[in-house]
Amino acid sequence: MxxxxxxxxxxxxxxxxxxxxxxxxxxxxxxxxxxxxxxxxxxxxxxxxxxxxxxxxxxxxxxxxxxxxxxxxxxxxxxxxxxxxxxxxxxxxxxxxxxxxxxxxxxxxxxxxxxxxxxxxxxxxxxxxxxxxxxxxxxxxxxxxxxxxxxxxxxxxxxxxxxxxxxxxxxxxxxxxxxxxxSMPTAFPSNHRTSSNQQACTLPTKNDMPNTYSANSPAAEVANHVRQLLAQGYRIGTEHANPRQFRAAAWQTCAQINETHDGAVLNALQSCLADHSGEYVRLIGIDTQAKKRVLEKIIQRPDDQPAQLSGQGNSSYSAPNATYGSSNAASGSVDSSVSGQIRAVLNRGGRISIEYANARQFKAAAWQTGGFLQGSSESAVTNELNQALAAHAGNYVRIIGVDTKVKQRILEAIVQRPNGKAVVSAGQTASTNGNGGGYNAPISAPAVGGDLNSTIQNLLNQGATIGLEYAGPRHFRASSWTSAPLMHARSASEAVNALNGFLADHAGDYVRLIGVDTRAKKRVMEQIIHRPGQKGATAAATTASYSSNGKASSNSGAPAAAAGLNAEAANHIRNLVRSGHKITLEYADKRRFRINSWQTAGVVQAGNESGALAQVESIAAEYAGAYVRIVGTDTRVKSRVVEAVIQKP
The missing domain is CATH 2.160.10.10 (Hexapeptide repeat proteins)
Structure with a gap:
């Protein structure tokens, strides 16, 4: 029919x-x-x-x-x-x-x-x-x-x-x-035409399919969840709880997972499940932009054996069974995969250092430096590493590969956990890039916070190019930034490596991250990520993003009235921005304040209210202990329209 x-x-x-x-x-x-x-x-x-x-x-x-x-x-x-x-x-x-x-x-x-x-x-x-x-x-x-x-x-x-x-x-x-x-064999009643090769169209049922795939496999289900979350740009987290905590819904956050490759994430999950064997563990999907959870799923219960997630992602994983010791303990040696990583760094002319952390410090990503290993050959470095592992038994230990020429990290790999198991995560191994040199380090580089990692990844996902600008304290007050060459990174890990090296070279400067839409030739983001004397980048930095019309808008998440400003100061700033007037900040110590001798602290460059509020608060914070006032200038008639003290010692 x-x-x-x-x-x-x-x-x-x-x-x-x-x-x-x-x-x-x-x-x-x-x-x-x-x-x-x-x-x-x-x-x-x-x-x-x-x-x-x-x-x-x-x-x-x-x-x-x-x-x-x-x-x-x-x-x-x-x-x-x-x-x-x-x-x-x-x-x-x-x-x-x-x-x-x-x-x-x-x-x-x-x-x-x-x-x-x-x-x-x-x-x-x-x-x-x-x-x-x-x-x-x-x-x-x-x-x-x-x-x-x-x-x-x-x-x-x-x-x-x-x-x-x-x-x-x-x-x-x-x-x-x-x-x-x-559904095809039964989709049509008998009064419909059937092709001569209909039997060939009939595919095997689930029970007839090869054993390499099982839709009901817990490991396969977890792997699918991970791939779906990562493909949508979400971050992966985990939480654990013992039976008592589970009944009270008192979940504890596990170590942060910063990887974005499904194989590396699954390896980190595998380690988490092993570390919390006998407890409840749940998988968390996090939308970092909206700052909310998109998934909560229990993936392990106390009676479960840790799911074998190896091989479920794009990368295979095999936990090394290395034992570590010293002259006073059973002798052991570094696993061959770790030796390969050390060899790759040394062949490049790099050096190996170690960092360690107890369980509490590990959760907070607060690693302690153990110093460089002094050996120049693979065997000498391996022997020193074995001694260091024995000295820090019961702690997490990771090795750091450092390219001393460009002053950046080219390797981070956890080689010991408190339970004695060595782990080398996929995605953290040194690998030569497409240019014939360089290595891909994980995104979790210590100088860069987790939120900044997400910012970099989001910029790259949008096709933007990463740029950096720096300024000394005097130039910062005058809003006089110096641009560094654009980073043409193909991955977030490459960008983080370059960023960490840049931060090390400009430890005494202000540094801000720039997102550039090269096709439209405009900036899509500005974010101060380092200040003089600050250890590492901060996610609480002042951020300005740009709309399609090129006007800046704040992404800092601060309320309309900045936390460090009173309502009167905030109103002054809003009115000045709406009127198109120039906003300048001036400061004075107590002696200069008494004689009305003010010095320029900086010029506010933001084009909207929230951005201006954020910049004013940021500049005022640099002069804590001094008087600070805002000055509004009508540039058309070249006269001041507002002078108001917004901070006192």
Missing amino acids: AASVAAPTMPSRPLAEPKIHTTAHVHSFTNLVGDVRVGENVLVAPGTSIRADEGMPFNIGHGSHLQDGVVVHGLEKGRVLGDDDREYSVWIGNNTSITHMALIHGPVYVGDDCFIGFRSTIFNARVGNSCIIMMHCLIQDVEIPPGKFVPSGSIITNQQQADALPNVKDSERQFAQHVSGM
Whole structure:
């Protein structure tokens, strides 16, 4: 029985009749309108609506499946180029599966051998061959490269997100084949045409699938959660609780996970589960921009054996079984993987140092420096490391590889934990970069805070370039910054390495991070990350971001009236900004205050109220113990309109 042709939604416009191949299976409850070209052995399930009444034509390639409730429609304007070099509103390639309730809205191109998951939406986009798009996804205004995997719930609306998607794995391909074929043998009643090779279209059920994939495996489920969270730009955290704490909902935060590669994150989770064996452990998904949790899931209970997460990500993981000792203990040696890391650093002319922390310090990322190892050969360094590990038994110990020429870290690897197990996390090993030199260190470099890591990662995800500016105290007061060359880092780890080296070279200066949109030739962010005498970068730095019109806005999260300013001072600043007047800060010690001899502290450069408030508070903080006043100047008539003391000793 052929599919019924529904009345077009635009009756005043004549429409072509659908062209359905004789071997295609189209259910009688399918709504088929307009110039739709259905290829050989296509399966269209009941409740599907394919309407080429505005945008047209549509192509559905041979062997493709459209499951129950799929909607295919297109805008009147907008076309894609099909594989036959003709224009289409919607092109669906060969052997592609569009699953239940998915929406394909043209202009859209979907390539061959693709899988579109339940309730996913694709609009004004191009999906390459052999892609897998999981459930409840939105793909809009982008081109997905061939062979990419889009995790469930993903929202992909810019090309940087699309280019960063992971490649499809064999287990994901098997799952897609299982889902796309599970409903087809019973989708059509006996009075419908059946192709001679229908048996070949029937895929194995879940129980017949290879043992390498199990949808119900706890480890696989955790790995999928991790991949989905990372693909959406979220951070991963963990919490643990013993049975008493669990009953009281008193969870304890585990060590921070700063990695963004799924393999490295899974390795860190593996270590966390081992460290808290016999306790409850839950996985946390964190939206750092909105500062809220997006997932809380218990992944271990007291009676569970720690799940084996090794191999579930893109990187394999094997915990070394090294034992460490000294002359007074059982002799041991550094694991071969650690030796390889040491060798790589020494071959580059670098040096090895160690840092250690007890459990409390480890949770706070407060590492103590153990100094450089003095050996110049691998064996000498290894012997010194064994002695250091014995001296710090019961503590966390990590090795640091330092490139002394550029004064930056090229390696961080934890080699001992309090339980005696050595761990070398994937993603923390030294690896030569594409330029033939350099190493990728983890994002958790000590000079950079966790929130700043997220800032750098977000800038790179947006396609922005990282820049740095510095100023001495005198130049800072005059808002006279010196620019450093832009960092063309390909990953957050490369940017952090360069940033740490820059901070070391400018320890006595103010340093601010710049995000630059090189295409639009404008700044998208400014953030002071270091001040003279400050140890490491701070996430509480003053931040200014820029809108599309180029005007700055504060991202500091501070309330409208800055915490260090009274209401009267805040009102003065707001009024000056609204009037377009110049704002200058002046300071004086007690002696100069008595004789009314003020000195310039700096000029406020922000173009909006919140940014100005943040800058005023920041500059005033530099002169704690002195009088500080704001001066508002009408530059048109070159006269002062406001003088107000906002800080007293």
